[in-house]
Amino acid sequence: xxxxxGLTKVYGDFIAVDGIDFEVRKGEAxxxxxxxxxxxxxxxxxxxxxxxxxxxxxxxxxxxxxKRGPEIRAHLGVVPQQDNLDRELKVHENLFVYGRxxxxxxxxxxxxxxxxxxxxxxxxxxxxxxxELSGGMKRRLTIARGLVNEPEILxxxxxxxxxxxxxxxxxWDRLFRLKEQGVTLVITTHYxxxxxxxxxxxxxxxxxxxxxxxxxxxxxxxxxxxxVLEVRFGSSRNIEIAEQIAHLGHRTEVLPxxxxxxxxxGDADLQEILKLGLEPVTSLVRRSxxxxxxxxxxxxxxxx
Amino acid sequence: MSLIGLAxxxxxxxxxxxxxxxxxxxxxxxxxxxxxxxxxxxRSSNWIIVLSGFVEPLFYLLAFGFGVGRLxxxxxxxxxxxxxxxxxxxxxxxxxxxxxxxxxxxxxxxFFKMHxxxxxxxxxxxxxxxxxxxxxxxxxxxxxGFVYAIGFMLVMAPLGLIPSWWALMAIPxxxxxxxxxASFGMAxxxxxxxxxxxxxxxxxxxxxxxxxxxxxPLSIYPQWIQxxxxxxxxxxxxxxxxxxxxxxxxxGLLVHVVYxxxxxxxxxxxxxxxxxxxxxx
Numbered sequence: 001x002x003x004x005x006g007l008t009k010v011y012g013d014f015i016a017v018d019g020i021d022f023e024v025r026k027g028e029a030x031x032x033x034x035x036x037x038x039x040x041x042x043x044x045x046x047x048x049x050x051x052x053x054x055x056x057x058x059x060x061x062x063x064x065x066x067k068r069g070p071e072i073r074a075h076l077g078v079v080p081q082q083d084n085l086d087r088e089l090k091v092h093e094n095l096f097v098y099g100r101x102x103x104x105x106x107x108x109x110x111x112x113x114x115x116x117x118x119x120x121x122x123x124x125x126x127x128x129x130x131x132e133l134s135g136g137m138k139r140r141l142t143i144a145r146g147l148v149n150e151p152e153i154l155x156x157x158x159x160x161x162x163x164x165x166x167x168x169x170x171x172w173d174r175l176f177r178l179k180e181q182g183v184t185l186v187i188t189t190h191y192x193x194x195x196x197x198x199x200x201x202x203x204x205x206x207x208x209x210x211x212x213x214x215x216x217x218x219x220x221x222x223x224x225x226x227x228v229l230e231v232r233f234g235s236s237r238n239i240e241i242a243e244q245i246a247h248l249g250h251r252t253e254v255l256p257x258x259x260x261x262x263x264x265x266g267d268a269d270l271q272e273i274l275k276l277g278l279e280p281v282t283s284l285v286r287r288s289x290x291x292x293x294x295x296x297x298x299x300x301x302x303x304x
Numbered sequence: 305m306s307l308i309g310l311a312x313x314x315x316x317x318x319x320x321x322x323x324x325x326x327x328x329x330x331x332x333x334x335x336x337x338x339x340x341x342x343x344x345x346x347r348s349s350n351w352i353i354v355l356s357g358f359v360e361p362l363f364y365l366l367a368f369g370f371g372v373g374r375l376x377x378x379x380x381x382x383x384x385x386x387x388x389x390x391x392x393x394x395x396x397x398x399x400x401x402x403x404x405x406x407x408x409x410x411x412x413x414x415f416f417k418m419h420x421x422x423x424x425x426x427x428x429x430x431x432x433x434x435x436x437x438x439x440x441x442x443x444x445x446x447x448x449g450f451v452y453a454i455g456f457m458l459v460m461a462p463l464g465l466i467p468s469w470w471a472l473m474a475i476p477x478x479x480x481x482x483x484x485x486a487s488f489g490m491a492x493x494x495x496x497x498x499x500x501x502x503x504x505x506x507x508x509x510x511x512x513x514x515x516x517x518x519x520x521p522l523s524i525y526p527q528w529i530q531x532x533x534x535x536x537x538x539x540x541x542x543x544x545x546x547x548x549x550x551x552x553x554x555x556g557l558l559v560h561v562v563y564x565x566x567x568x569x570x571x572x573x574x575x576x577x578x579x580x581x582x583x584x585x
Binding site: 066108 | 313314315316318319320322328329332334337340341344345348349421422423425426427428429430431432433583584585
């Protein structure tokens with residue numbers, strides 16, 4: 001569906017995207033994971049054919065976005081990072097007008113709008129102004145709007161940033177349904193749990209480059225251990241204590257607020273620490289996540 | 305429900321129909337949908353604001369044409385025929401009406417849509433191109449200018465200010481004028497970034513309205529001031545409408561028509577270029 005080789009974007013003397021290669025296959029949920037400023041949104045814009053690449057090759061459904069912009073955009077649904085609903089219009093009008101932008105007939109849209117209102121669970125809010133909706137509802141409406149042209153690829157830029165947990169779960173459920181229907185999803189996120197939940201395959205980006213590529217489980221297996229033990233001793237003592245327990249697990253990582261011990265058996269390591277006579281303020285054994293993968297690859301945390 | 309479009313009239317097939325035409329990356333032949341969006345938003349907008357733009361030149365006509373006009377008696381039009389003062393300024397106010405309608409929408413409203421509503425960004429994420437957006441928005445502004453001009457004509461008729469059928473030519477004239485101002489207004493607005501800069505447009509519009517031969521013939525000015533005014537769009541608009549309304553037709557009017565055609569083309573060109581630079585960089 002999407003094919004990129006040496007894809008590059010330069011703004012002035014800032015390299016936003018630095019020669020990346022990737023491929024998105026039909027029907028998969030493809031993720032771009034990375035911190036703010038990693039080049040995810042820029043990559044999304046180039047795919048959405050609203051930003052011209054500086055170098056490299058990029059094709060979407062076999063078409064070159066530099067030459068066939070409007071045609072490619074007819075295949076895509078775009079859900080931008082910031083909701084840009086039409087505040088002057090009602091909920092159902094937002095969907096209708098957006099469909100008209102694609103040239104879809106009024107007759108077709110009459111049914112389509114009802115279908116999408118139901119999908120977004122907004123049928124009861126149809127006559128409200130878009131600005132009167134809650135954050136989660138706005139986001140659902142933006143996603144529904146992106147589906148009005150029955151796109152083969154839906155592009156979601158940070159779909160759940162700023163939403164409360166409940167609204168996030170409703171949204172994830174809607175996205176799963178789309179995947180079941182065969183819609184290819186391209187998602188950027190800086191939430192590891194979101195990437196793990198939604199993505200079949202993802203690339204980890206940092207400073208415009210791809211650090212790793214694979215399925216979430218794959219990446220965790222490759223770059224992290226089975227379990228992680230997190231211990232806190234208070235910010236002043238972490239570094240000093242880390243030296244004493246460096247022999248535990250496969251690897252330890254010292255963060256300003258805690259120490260991470262990557263191991264196959266977190267509970268056993270915790271017992272070792274207690275045996276040394278050290279008493280952590282808090283301790284937690286958990287499964288490894290993409291956050292750990294990112295930390296391993298870049299030496300930094302995702303959400304800073 | 306099916307989410308992936310396969311129908312013959314799907315968004316993709318609609319976009320593909322233009323796939324081989326010239327300018328396919330900037331224009332998809334669908335500028336009317338931008339006007340549809342505006343019509344939908346307009347239904348719930350504040351009618352008082354819309355009305356005020358129309359009423360303003362009307363008040364000038366009543367105050368100056370029939371108030372001050374009584375003290376003046378008559379003047380001569382451009383061709384040396386004597387006319388009443390009201391008949392002299394009415395075509396100028398008609399031209400101003402067309403200009404106001406076009407400018408209101410193509411400046412402040414465009415500025416809002418561009419920087420706050422993010423409307424153009426949204427539109428350009430669909431299969432529309434920047435030229436569609438430019439033509440649609442300018443078309444909408446033009447429509448407002450056209451409606452103001454028609455309204456003004458309807459007021460002029462019972463006041464006895466429409467002397468002949470030639471005056472009907474002033475309607476296509478008003479469309480041309482509104483098109484020129486809308487096109488140029490949107491182009492300039494698309495380059496402005498702050499409210500402060502936007503205020504300069506108003507600062508420029510008022511003197512242009514007062515001194516473009518609106519209320520008295522240009523001949524009272526020294527030559528160098530006349531030359532400056534003759535470069536202004538409103539002067540050309542007034543000359544055109546006055547000639548139509550008073551039935552003084554001649555080939556010389558083509559100069560004014562060409563002036564506005566150039567304004568339209570330049571406005572469309574720079575608006576499209578700027579939208580591309582802003583939202584498709």
